[in-house]
Amino acid sequence: MINAFLKRRLWLWKNKLVPSIFLFFFMPVVLFLMVSVPLKNIIQYSISGIAYDIWVFPGLIFIVGSIALYPIIYREFFDLRVHKKVLINIALAPYSKSQLVYGSLVVGIIEAIIMTLFAGFLYTYIVSIHMNLLHIAFLLLCLIIYLFLMGNIYILLSISIDAITTMILTSFLLFIFIIFGNAFLIELPFFPPMIETLLKFNPVSYPFRCYQIFISTGAIDWFSFTIQIFIIYILFLLNGFLLKTKLRQ
Amino acid sequence: MEASITLKKVGKLIDNKTILAGLTFGVERGSLVAIVGVNDSGKSILLKLLSGYENPDYGQVFIHGLDIKKRRTETRALIGYVPYENDLDPWLTIEQNIRFNANLYSVSNKLCDERIKEYCDALHLNPYLNQYSLKVSGGIQKKAMLVRGLIHNPDVLILDEPTGYMDAESIRLTWDLIKKIKGEKSVIYVSNSLPEIENAHDRILVFDEGRILMDGHLDNLLKSTMDYHQFQIEFKSLDDELYKLLKNIPTVVSPNRLDNTFHFYGRTRTVFFDVIKAASNQLMIDLNVKKLGLRDLLDSEFAGRGLE
Numbered sequence: 001m002i003n004a005f006l007k008r009r010l011w012l013w014k015n016k017l018v019p020s021i022f023l024f025f026f027m028p029v030v031l032f033l034m035v036s037v038p039l040k041n042i043i044q045y046s047i048s049g050i051a052y053d054i055w056v057f058p059g060l061i062f063i064v065g066s067i068a069l070y071p072i073i074y075r076e077f078f079d080l081r082v083h084k085k086v087l088i089n090i091a092l093a094p095y096s097k098s099q100l101v102y103g104s105l106v107v108g109i110i111e112a113i114i115m116t117l118f119a120g121f122l123y124t125y126i127v128s129i130h131m132n133l134l135h136i137a138f139l140l141l142c143l144i145i146y147l148f149l150m151g152n153i154y155i156l157l158s159i160s161i162d163a164i165t166t167m168i169l170t171s172f173l174l175f176i177f178i179i180f181g182n183a184f185l186i187e188l189p190f191f192p193p194m195i196e197t198l199l200k201f202n203p204v205s206y207p208f209r210c211y212q213i214f215i216s217t218g219a220i221d222w223f224s225f226t227i228q229i230f231i232i233y234i235l236f237l238l239n240g241f242l243l244k245t246k247l248r249q
Numbered sequence: 250m251e252a253s254i255t256l257k258k259v260g261k262l263i264d265n266k267t268i269l270a271g272l273t274f275g276v277e278r279g280s281l282v283a284i285v286g287v288n289d290s291g292k293s294i295l296l297k298l299l300s301g302y303e304n305p306d307y308g309q310v311f312i313h314g315l316d317i318k319k320r321r322t323e324t325r326a327l328i329g330y331v332p333y334e335n336d337l338d339p340w341l342t343i344e345q346n347i348r349f350n351a352n353l354y355s356v357s358n359k360l361c362d363e364r365i366k367e368y369c370d371a372l373h374l375n376p377y378l379n380q381y382s383l384k385v386s387g388g389i390q391k392k393a394m395l396v397r398g399l400i401h402n403p404d405v406l407i408l409d410e411p412t413g414y415m416d417a418e419s420i421r422l423t424w425d426l427i428k429k430i431k432g433e434k435s436v437i438y439v440s441n442s443l444p445e446i447e448n449a450h451d452r453i454l455v456f457d458e459g460r461i462l463m464d465g466h467l468d469n470l471l472k473s474t475m476d477y478h479q480f481q482i483e484f485k486s487l488d489d490e491l492y493k494l495l496k497n498i499p500t501v502v503s504p505n506r507l508d509n510t511f512h513f514y515g516r517t518r519t520v521f522f523d524v525i526k527a528a529s530n531q532l533m534i535d536l537n538v539k540k541l542g543l544r545d546l547l548d549s550e551f552a553g554r555g556l557e
Contacts, residue, residue: 004352008338011345015381086338086346089397092302093353094325248303 001095005107028064028119047187053127059184061120065147066178068115072108077158091247098240105151138214145228146207152235159242203231253278253435259308261294268294269459281431283446284439286456292439293409300330300407329403333410335390337382343393344378347400354401368396371426387414408438424449443543479539480521483510485532498523
C-alpha cells in the first residue's frame with residue numbers, strides 16, 4: 001500500500017514538475033529571508049547566548065517540515081474527500097482505515113523529510129552551521145516524531161472539517177500556533193509567564209524541546225518520547241475511526 | 250447455481266428515513282443483473298452496500314459466502330466498484346489512475362500491463378491513456394473507471410450507470426466488454442437506460458421505495474405481470490358512439506382516446522382484429538401494434554395504474 005501511495009506521489013511530482021520544483025527551492029529560501037533574517041536583527045542572541053541565526057536553525061527545519069507536510073495531507077484527506085474523488089476508491093481497497101491513514105502519513109513524511117533535508121543543506125551553507133552526525137541523526141529522529149504528531153493533527157482537521165473557508169481559517173490559526181507557539185522562532189520565556197507555562201504543556205512542542213535538551217545537555221528525555229509516541233498512537237486510532245465514520249463505512 | 254452475492258434482510262436508514270427495507274435476494278455467480286427503478290428508490294444505496302462503500306443498518310451482505318462486515322479485507326478484494334460520478338484523481342493521467350489501483354491491490358506489473366492492454370483495446374481507450382483525467386470527456390472517464398474497477402480482476406463487478414456520459418459507439422463497446430466478462434464475473438448494475446437493460450440482462454430487479462417490486466428475466470416479468478400488446482388506431486373521426494362501441498369489446502383492455510386515436514391493450518394480437526371488425530365501416534388513417542417492453546412494465550407499475 002505504501003508503495004502505491006509513493007508511486008502516486010512521484011507521478012504527481014512528475015505531472016506538476018515545474019510548480020513542484022519552484023516550491024521545493026523557494027519555500028525554504030523565502031522562509032529564511034522573510035522570517036530568520038529580520039528576526040536576527042531584532043533578537044540577535046538567544047537567552048542562552050547563542051547567535052540567533054544558529055539558534056533558529058532547527059526551528060526553521062521544523063517549520064519547513066510542517067509546511068511541506070500540510071499540502072500532501074490536505075490534498076489526500078480534505079480536497080479529494082470533499083470533491084468526492086479518489087479517496088472513496090482508496091477506502092474500498094482491502095485495508096483498514098488506520099492502515100490508510102498510516103500509509104498516507106508515512107508517504108507524506110518521506111516527502112517532507114526530503115524537502116527538509118534540502119532546506120537543511122541550504123541553511124547550513126548560508127549560515128555556516130557545523131553539526132556532528134549524532135546531532136543530525138537526533139534532529140531527524142525528533143523531526144520524524146514531530147511530523148507524525150503534526151501529520152495526525154492535519155489529518156484530524158482535514159477529516160473533521162467539510163467547508164473550505166473553515167479549513168482555511170483553521171489552518172491559518174494552526175500555522176500561527178506552529179510557528180510562534182512551539183519556540184521554533186521565539187523562545188518561550190519571551191511570552192508572559194502564564195502563556196509560557198501553557199505552551200510548555202503543548203505536546204506538539206515536545207519533540208523540539210527534546211532536541212534542545214539533547215543539544216544543550218546530551219540527555220535524552222525518554223519520558224517525553226514515550227508520551228509523544230502514545231499521543232501519536234491515540235491520534236492514529238482516532239483518525240482511522242473518524243475516516244470510517246466520515247465515509248459512513 | 251452457486252450464489253455470488255446474498256442479502257439477508259438488509260435495511261438502510263438515512264436521516265431516519267428508510268431507504269432499503271429488509272431486502273433478501275441472491276445473485277448467481279457469473280450472472281448479469283440489472284437494477285431499475287425511479288429516482289431515489291434506493292438503487293445506488295444498494296450498490297454502495299454491496300460494494301462495502303456503506304454498511305447496512307441491519308441485515309447481512311455476503312460475497313461468495315463471506316460476511317462483508319466481518320470479513321471486510323477478503324471481500325473487498327473480490328469486488329470492483331464503478332460509481333456513477335467520476336472519482337478519478339484529476340491530476341493523474343488515465344493510465345496512472347488505473348495503475349494506482351493495480352498497485353493498491355498488489356497486482357504485478359506484468360498482469361497490470363496485460364489487463365490494461367486487453368481492456369483498453371476493447372474500449373478504444375489507448376489514445377487517452379496519457380491524458381489527465383481532468384481533461385478528458387465524461388464518457389472517457391467512465392470507461393477509465395471501468396478499467397480501473399477491473400484491473401484487480403474482481404469476481405463481482407458493481408456498476409452504477411456503466412454507460413453514463415458515453416456516446417453511442419462507447420456504449421456499444423462497453424456492453425460488448427461487459428457481456429464478454431459476464432460468466433466469469435458476476436455483474437450487477439444500475440441503469441436508467443431501459444433499452445440497454447432490455448438487451449443486457451439475465452435478470453432484472455425492479456426497485457421501488459427500497460423494496461424489490463419485481464425480479465426475473467424481462468420475458469418472464471412481462472409474462473407474469475402483463476403479457477400484453479399495445480394498439481393504436483387513428484380514425485378519420487372517432488365520435489363518442491364509436492368509442493363506446495370499441496371500448497365495450499370484451500377483449501379490449503384499458504381503452505382510452507386522444508383526439509381521433511383509440512389506444513388499447515390486449516393479451517393477444519387477435520384483439521386487434523376484433524376491433525377492426527367492429528369498426529370496419531369507419532375510415533382508418535394509421536395503425537400501430539407494439540409488444541410491451543420494460544418501459545411499459547415500469548410505467549404501469551409506477552404510474553399506479555395496473556392494466557387491469
